Amino acid sequence: MRTLSLLVGFMLLAPEALATGATAASTSPAGTATVPLEQLIPLYTQRQSDVPEPPTEALVKSELKGRLSTDALQVEATFQVEVLADGRWTQVRLLQLDADTYPTALPTLEDATVGVVDGFLCLLTRKAGRHAFEVGLTVRSSGTGPERRAQLRFGPQASPVPLELEADTSVFTLMEPLPTSGEGYAVYPVQGVLRVGWRAASLVSQSMKPQVRPPMEPRIAEATATWVSTLEGRASLRVSYTLSLDREQPLELTVPEGHKLERVTLNAVPVPVEEATDGVLKLKVAPARLGETGGALEVVLARELGVFHLSGRLKLALPRVSWPVAELRARAHFPAVFNYRREGGSLEQVDEAAAVAESAPLPGKVLHFRQYLVAASSPTLELGYSVDISNSYFR
DSSP states (O other): OHHHHHHHHHHTSOHHHHHHTHHHHHHSOOOOOOOOHHHHHHHHHHHHHTSOOOOOOEEEEEEEEEEEOSSEEEEEEEEEEEEOOOSSOEEEEEEEOOTTEEEEEOOOOSSEEEEEETTEEEEEESSOEEEEEEEEEEEEOBSSSSEEEEEEEEOTTSOOOOEEEEOOTTTEEESSOOOEETTEEEEOOBTTEEEEEEEEOOHHHHHHSOOOOOOOOOEEEEEEEEEEEOTTSEEEEEEEEEEEOSSOEEEEEEOOTTOEEEEEEETTEEOOOOOOTTSEEEEEEOOSSTTOOEEEEEEEEEEEOOOOOSEEEEEEEOOEESSOEEEEEEEEEEOTTEEEEEEEESOEEEOGGGSOOOSSOOSSEEEEEEEEEEOSSOOEEEEEEEEOOTTSTTO
16 A cells, blocks of 8 residues: 555656756755545545536527438428527537538528538527527438438537438338338437438339329418507508428418408519409419428508507407418517407417517517417407506506
8 A cells, every 4th residue: 555655646746847857846846745545536536526517508409300312311400599698609519511411491590690610500699599490401322322321410519319201112212220200210319420321212113013192281280470550550460371282282362351462472482463352362382392391371461450549349350261270370469558358259369478489579569369270261359458557647
């Protein structure tokens, strides 16, 4: 035990003495100390624990969906990044990109930027808060033979999550067996890396067993509506529809009575539409890009509600569409000098805490409503209002 203690003592010799020898020993304090091993280990452990851990700058929640093509893996990534630091630039590294991985669609955010920095897909911002966005990626396969392989690496600040893979077994054969997940497969990360291997099915088997995918039933996965009114009663109504379809489809939209059509956009492109005499608009809608199954339709309407009195009632309505709507969320911004109460209609009021956070706040009092499974009907809402005297002298 004494020999081991002496060795440890030599290890504690000052670095200056080891570097300069006897000359340094005469100019700077140096020496040795004999410390028993059972006392040295707690000292070393305490020194290691004194090193502060790096601060957590952001919390990341991600969801990945992919589909196979002939020589690449197409990935749609959805991120929710909660930035904790405020007032200074924060860089959140989400995915690691290489020569075979590149983004095909980047979002445009109001208070942040999403781009490629030093080989990583990053979110850059100097404002704390939640940022939700989607990114499109293409991961090219390595090699030129019949077998294709692709891999995607997660960044240091994103927790690895499984990839929901869509693979048509009549066209592609997976190299490794994968667990099924719904109508597709689940690819689980290994050491922070997602790996997929596949090869094209033989032409003989394709010709012998032709498989035709059934047509997709068009529907509206989600709709959002926003009313904004001035105190003089000039109101605007903006309704956005998230479409699910795989080819061009007809869609009929009935404008509520008393509303005037201002504009219609399909996949962010204005569509020239003439309003019919009976208020029914007949549109041709299609996916945003060839081969995809999603689209976006936005309708902007205007209406005169009439001048607000000391109290009264408002009867509101949304357009009726010929496709079923899975979920409808509505938000009303009305003058703040009144109190509002729901008195009827198909839309149910929800608490503000349960509603989705607004990306662009608007003035006035905000009310949130919701309705599920809307089919061939016009959602309606009746509100009663009266002057808000909660902060008044006459209360």
